[in-house]
Amino acid sequence: MFLIGIFGIDNKIKEIKNLTNFCCKNCNISNGGKLIKSYTFFHFFFIPLFRWNEDYYVICNGCNTSFSIPKEKGKAIERGEDIEITYWDFKEVNKDYGGYYTVKRCARCSREVENTFEYCPYCGEKIK
Numbered sequence: 671m672f673l674i675g676i677f678g679i680d681n682k683i684k685e686i687k688n689l690t691n692f693c694c695k696n697c698n699i700s701n702g703g704k705l706i707k708s709y710t711f712f713h714f715f716f717i718p719l720f721r722w723n724e725d726y727y728v729i730c731n732g733c734n735t736s737f738s739i740p741k742e743k744g745k746a747i748e749r750g751e752d753i754e755i756t757y758w759d760f761k762e763v764n765k766d767y768g769g770y771y772t773v774k775r776c777a778r779c780s781r782e783v784e785n786t787f788e789y790c791p792y793c794g795e796k797i798k
Contacts, residue, residue, distance in 0.1 A: 676715050677712070677713070679710060679713075680710070680711060680713060681711075682709055682710075682711060683707075685704055685706055686705040686748050687704075687705045688702060688703075688704055688705075689705055689755070690702050691754070692728060694735060695735075695737065695757060695760045696730065696733055696735040697730065701730060701731040702731045703729055704728065704731070705726065705728055705748075706728070706729060707724065707726055707727075708723075708727065709722070709723055709725070710722055724745075726741060726743070726745075726747075728755065734775070737760035737761060738763050739759050740759055743759060774787065776793060777798060778790065778795040779793045783797060
């Protein structure tokens with residue numbers, strides 16, 4: 671976040687939709703995924719005025735691999751259109767999405783846990 675008095679520039683990560691018809695290019699399992707939108711915006715008194723650098727990503731629910739998808743398809747899905755994302759649309763990006771949006775999963779029970787947890791609150795397993 672960059673702030674000068676009452677003006678500022680900030681980055682935002684927003685979860686758009688859970689995708690059920692997603693088959694991961696990395697683990698080849700149809701676990702579903704999350705559509706994520708990242709963008710930079712300018713704000714005045716914390717009111718966003720305009721945005722730029724909009725990118726869309728899909729994160730696999732199974733292996734947490736992140737894939738970028740074309741902006742046009744991401745916007746269409748965000749508008750509620752029924753668009754199919756194909757295997758060829760995915761371009762793998764850094765596996766932890768640059769540290770912005772990662773989901774930790776317990777190795778024993780496979781449940782999502784917060785990034786700050788060292789032990790799973792459901793089964794007690796140490797999180798790696």
